[in-house]
Amino acid sequence: MTEFQSALLDWYWVNRRVMPWRKDNHADPYAVWVSEAMLQQTTVAAVVPYFERWMERFPVVEALAEASSDEVMRYWQGLGYYSRARNLLAGAKLVVEHGWPDSVERWRALPGVGEYTAGAVASIAQSLPAALVDGNVERVYSRLAMDGSVGADLKKAAWKWARQNLAVDHPGDWNQALMELGSTVCLPRNPLCGRCPVPDYCKAAQADRVGEFPSPKPKMQWIELNHVTVVPVFDGKIGLIQVEDGAWWSGLWHPPRGDAVEALAILLGDPGVRVGAFNHVVTRHKISLEVRRLDLDLVVGGLRFVPFGELEEWPISAPGRKAIEMILNQGQVLPGLG
Ligand code: SF4
Known part of the structure; x- marks a missing residue:
């Protein structure tokens, strides 16, 4: 393990927040999968009550697979992007039929499971050496590497960096450490560099140019409809x-x-x-x-x-x-x- 990896992992093991889907450090593929689906486009705080309600009604993948589409939608109601709920239901049926995926590729074969979710579930719940990049990792990477690219170029570079820097002995904790750093310290605005465990490895901090990264995204082009x-x-x-x-x-x-x-x-x-x-x-x-x-x-x-x-x-x-x-x-x- 590199010194950079040790510094970040040591910090994470002391500072990690306890989430309902990683209670007692027990990682259940079903719980992690549901939580990752819910967490897309929303915050941990917003997801927790939905997650708990969901797990009470559908505690295991078999319970979800047997549920009606209308009931699943009801339990998802309020989270938006309903295709995620439909995909979870369809995926649950496939898991019940074929068993749990045992590789990133097999996770990706489930409906709605993209590169990020596959990496998250495979690494966190199954300790497979899979990297991941979400918005937090992308931002952390852009500052660590002082990479001023935007959009697809930034995403591609961040994925390459994430794969090269994966701590293969602790892939799940490593991925969560990167995301946790982004969501609690390396904040979008006013990052808390004084509390950062890896400032010595951060090119933007070393150059005193943190505020310039990531580069601003081009403005959204809105389509107006009546x-x-x-x-x-x-x-x-x-x-x-x-x-x-x-x-x-x-x-x-x-x-x-x-x-x-x-x-x-x-x-x-x-x-x-x-x-x-x-x-x-x-x-x-x-x-x-x-x-x-x-x-x-x-x-x-x-x-x-x-x-x-x-x-x-x-x-x-x-x-x-x-x-x-x-x-x-x-x-x-x-x-x-x-
Ligand atoms: S030093 Fe600051 S900008 Fe660099 S990774 Fe840490 S929090 Fe982010």
């Missing part, structure tokens, strides 16, 4: 449709939007009454969503009518739920949501 959603109301119920595969929020439910809005307007000769609008951001898209209420006096085919009181339990997309709340807050319908 959408309409119609919330059908019939006899104390809201009409929902399930989002098709391949669309945003696929697998979840929401009030009709897009083509379904036009189909309803043609079918009923009524475009609904505008009650308001709100903005919603998805990846690079800024969506202005107009919300209309459509009071029905008959059930329309193709829609699932859910009683107001059961909406909270239903796996509804975030903008769909917001649109429904907007309708319910008009004061014309029963409370039960919002």
